[in-house]
Amino acid sequence: MQIKRISLPLILLLFLAGLPAIAQNAAPRLELSAEAGSSYLNTGPAQGSVIIGCPVCDLSQAVPLSTSISTAGRLFTGARFRFTRHDAIEASYSFSPNHFTYLAGLQVVGFGYSRMDLLSFNYVRYLWARSRFQPFATAGIGTNRFGGAPGPIPSGSPGGTGQVPGGYTLSFENPRDNGWQFAWNYGGGADIVLQRHVALRLELRNYVSDQPIPLTGTSHNLVPSAGIVFRFK
Numbered sequence: 001m002q003i004k005r006i007s008l009p010l011i012l013l014l015f016l017a018g019l020p021a022i023a024q025n026a027a028p029r030l031e032l033s034a035e036a037g038s039s040y041l042n043t044g045p046a047q048g049s050v051i052i053g054c055p056v057c058d059l060s061q062a063v064p065l066s067t068s069i070s071t072a073g074r075l076f077t078g079a080r081f082r083f084t085r086h087d088a089i090e091a092s093y094s095f096s097p098n099h100f101t102y103l104a105g106l107q108v109v110g111f112g113y114s115r116m117d118l119l120s121f122n123y124v125r126y127l128w129a130r131s132r133f134q135p136f137a138t139a140g141i142g143t144n145r146f147g148g149a150p151g152p153i154p155s156g157s158p159g160g161t162g163q164v165p166g167g168y169t170l171s172f173e174n175p176r177d178n179g180w181q182f183a184w185n186y187g188g189g190a191d192i193v194l195q196r197h198v199a200l201r202l203e204l205r206n207y208v209s210d211q212p213i214p215l216t217g218t219s220h221n222l223v224p225s226a227g228i229v230f231r232f233k
Contacts, residue, residue: 003195011191015033015182019062020035020231021120026111027143028196028197028231028232028233029081029082029083029232029233030079030080030081030082030231030232030233031079031080031081031082031088031199031229031230031231031232032077032078032079032080032229032230032232033076033077033078033079033201033227033228033229033230034077034227034228035075035076035077035078035201035225035226035227035228036073036074036075036076036077036202036225036226036227037073037076037223037224037225037226038071038072038073038074038223038224038225039072039073039096039098039116039221039222039223040069040071040221040222040223041069041071041072041098041116041220041221042069042219042220043066043067043068043069043215044067044211044215044216044218044219045064045066045215045216046063046065046066046067046102046172046215046216047065047172047173047214047216048065048102048104048171048172048214049098053149059134063171064102064104064105065102065103065104065109065172065214066102066103067101067102067103067112067215068100068101068103069098069099069100069101070098070099070101070160070189071098072096072097072098072099073096073097074094074095074096074223074225075094075095075096076092076093076094076225076227077092077093077094077136078090078091078092078093079091079092080124080215082126083104085126085129085130086125086127086128086129087123087124087125087126087148088124088125088136089117089121089123089124090097090117090120090121090122090123090124090138090140091120091121091124092119092120092121092122093116093117093118093119093120094117094118094120094223095115095116095117096115096221096223097114097115097117097148098113098114098115098116099111099113099114100112100113100114100146100232101142102120102172102174110172110174112174112212113146113147113148113178113212114147114148114149115146115147115148116144116145116146116147116221117144117145117147118142118143118145118183118207118221119142119143119144120141120183120185120207121141121142121143122138122139122140122185123138123139123140124136124137124138125137132192132193132194133192133193134190134191134192134193134199135188135189135190136188136189136190136191137187137188138185138186138187138188138203138205139184139185139186139187139188140184140185140186141182141183141184141185142183142184142185143180143181143182143183144180144181144207144209145177145179145180145181146176146177146178146212147176147177147178148176149176171185172214173182173213173214174214175213178212179209180208180210180215181209181210181222183207183208183209184208184209184225185205185207185208186206186224187203187204187205187206188204188207189202189203189204190202190203192228196231197230197231197232198228198229198230198231199228199229199231200226200227200228200229201226201227201228201229202225202226203224203225203226204222204223204224204225205222205225206220206221206222206223207219207220207221207223209221
């Protein structure tokens with residue numbers, strides 16, 4: 001039986017002819033995203049003391065200081081690099097204007113932080129990536145900062161002091177900036193590929209860090225978001 005010889009030029013021609021099909025199946029490696037959503041922050045116990053407003057006595061006692069944090073919108077932008085079909089790394093920045101209100105009982109005694117900035121670096125694992133619907137799980141570390149100048153105290157007192165019923169004066173630490181602190185996050189979502197270079201992203205993440213001064217405990221920031229993804233080779 002005679003075996004026909006295939007020339008090298010013919011092999012190269014067949015290989016080059018198949019490249020478009022291979023490229024079409026490969027996912028774009030670089031992705032830039034822009035998302036918007038909501039920022040839900042939990043509250044924690046705070047530190048405070050009440051000083052009796054008496055010029056001849058020097059008495060003080062601790063009183064419970066609580067806080068209320070507004071729900072706000074969240075803007076999110078990030079870049080994701082897929083080094084395999086199922087694995088990616090991501091760098092992101094997000095911002096939300098959550099407002100802090102401090103209370104002694106039901107009495108509003110001050111306003112605090114009015115924004116939160118957050119930088120994150122995540123590992124992303126796609127559960128499957130051969131269809132238009134591509135779910136993923138993610139986890140990462142980063143840093144966040146609570147900032148924004150405190151608003152005016154209802155009584156007109158400066159800084160972190162305010163008047164409460166009974167002639168008492170409330171004094172507590174109310175910084176303008178809590179500084180950058182360690183944070184980590186986890187969550188999941190899905191990309192819905194609209195066309196090769198454009199996708200819709202839906203996701204839910206929980207950002208975890210310490211509560212800012214004067215609060216204590218752990219802060220959980222639940223963020224559902226949706227946005228557009230631009231996919232590049």
